[in-house]
Amino acid sequence: DAGVIQSPRHEVTEMGQEVTLRCKPISGHNSLFWYRQTMMRGLELLIYFNNNVPIDDSGMPEDRFSAKMPNASFSTLKIQPSEPRDSAVYFCASSPTGVNQETQYFGPGTRLLVL
Amino acid sequence: SQKIEQNSEALNIQEGKTATLTCNYTNYSPAYLQWYRQDPGRGPVFLLLIRENEKEKRKERLKVTFDTTLKQSLFHITASQPADSATYLCALGGSYIPTFGRGTSLIVHP
Numbered sequence: 001d002a003g004v005i006q007s008p009r010h011e012v013t014e015m016g017q018e019v020t021l022r023c024k025p026i027s028g029h030n031s032l033f034w035y036r037q038t039m040m041r042g043l044e045l046l047i048y049f050n051n052n053v054p055i056d057d058s059g060m061p062e063d064r065f066s067a068k069m070p071n072a073s074f075s076t077l078k079i080q081p082s083e084p085r086d087s088a089v090y091f092c093a094s095s096p097t098g099v100n101q102e103t104q105y106f107g108p109g110t111r112l113l114v115l
Numbered sequence: 116s117q118k119i120e121q122n123s124e125a126l127n128i129q130e131g132k133t134a135t136l137t138c139n140y141t142n143y144s145p146a147y148l149q150w151y152r153q154d155p156g157r158g159p160v161f162l163l164l165i166r167e168n169e170k171e172k173r174k175e176r177l178k179v180t181f182d183t184t185l186k187q188s189l190f191h192i193t194a195s196q197p198a199d200s201a202t203y204l205c206a207l208g209g210s211y212i213p214t215f216g217r218g219t220s221l222i223v224h225p
Contacts, residue, residue, distance in 0.1 A: 033212075106158030
C-alpha cells in the first residue's frame with residue numbers, strides 16, 4: 001500500500017498567488033482530513049470529509065481557503081489569494097471505517113512558503 | 116475551552132533508560148486518547164490508542180496509561196534507543212476526529 005500521497009512536497013509562491021495542494025488517500029478509506037501545522041499553533045484541523053462530503057469545515061481560517069473532494073481517491077486544498085501567514089506544513093490524512101476508524105494515516109505533507 | 120498540554124521542553128535521556136512523556140487535558144471528556152510519533156519532515160505516525168474505560172495498554176516497548184480522574188495520559192518507552200528520538204503527539208477524541216497536542220520532543224543519547 002502506497003499510503004497517503006500528497007503533492008507537491010514543497011511549494012514556494014508569492015503573496016497573492018493561488019496555491020493548490022493535492023491529496024490521494026489510502027484506497028478504501030472513507031474519511032479524509034486536511035491539517036495545517038506550525039510551530040506556534042501545532043497541528044490544526046482545517047476540514048474533514050466523509051464519503052467525499054465535507055462534514056466539518058469550521059477550522060478553515062477564512063474564505064481564501066477552499067477544499068474539494070470530487071471522488072474517493074482525490075482531494076484538493078486551495079488558497080486564493082495566498083498570504084505570508086499561510087506559510088506552514090499542510091498534511092492530508094485518511095482513516096478507514098469500522099474497527100480502526102479513529103486511527104489517522106498521514107501523508108508526508110506539503111511545505112508551503114508564501115513570500 | 117478544550118486544552119491539551121504536552122511539555123514543550125525537549126526530554127533528554129540516556130539510551131537504555133525509560134522515557135516518560137505526559138499529556139494533560141482540561142475541559143474535555145475524551146472517549147479515547149492516541150499517541151503519534153512524528154519525525155522531522157514527515158507526517159505523524161499512529162502508535163497506540165487507549166479508550167476511556169482502559170487503564171493501560173502496551174505494545175512492545177511502549178506503554179500508555181490513561182487516568183480520566185487526573186485527566187492525564189503517560190506514555191512510556193522502555194529500553195529507549197537513539198532511534199526513538201522524535202516528537203510524540205497525543206490526540207484526544209470523542210468521535211473520530213481527534214484533537215492534537217503540540218507534542219514533546221524526545222532525544223535519546225547514545
